[in-house]
Amino acid sequence: AQSVTQLGSHVSVSEGALVLLRCNYSSSVPPYLFWYVQYPNQGLQLLLKYTSAATLVKGINGFEAEFKKSETSFHLTKPSAHMSDAAEYFCAVKMLQGAQKLVFGQGTRLTINP
């Protein structure tokens, strides 16, 4: 079964610093990969997705992620953190065929220091 692992349950960066949230997937076949963001007491909002097109994917709010098959990774980055980026971030995987559900990673809580 496919799964994703997010390294680091908590990440703290200074405002203006680089944000790097790590995600590795386990699948013999490259799946669809997603990053969702969840603000406190809110639903899950799609940041970006990889669906076997360009390996570098740009999303909303200045975030981007690069699919690296050789490393089975899909790390999320943002060049300069903003206070409003403080939230919970979930990496998720979905197979191209078969079951359509998303399987989420454990989540990473991003804190931005002034």
Added chain:
Amino acid sequence: AAGVIQSPRHLIKEKRETATLKCYPIPRHDTVYWYQQGPGQDPQFLISFYEKMQSDKGSIPDRFSAQQFSDYHSELNMSSLELGDSALYFCASSLTGGYNTGELFFGEGSRLTVL
């Protein structure tokens, strides 16, 4: 643009009571999913429906049941509630047939508190 609508947004129940959550998917979406997110946890898949038929089943307790109706809205019924059922319940919808963009669109969630 229309989004996934969930109701109620908040629900408080006593142990052993029953609760029903409703979900209205984005128009023309053919698949509905239910997820449960406990405090500080990642969302766990419960069950999904494609064209009103159950398409996949996850870690849904036997005390829970769900269905999708002819108008594509879905309901999650939870009986004999336990304290551990307190969680945020998300509904999501997607377009699986035809042009499949892959992502699920999530509602704002229904927060269930069991006392």
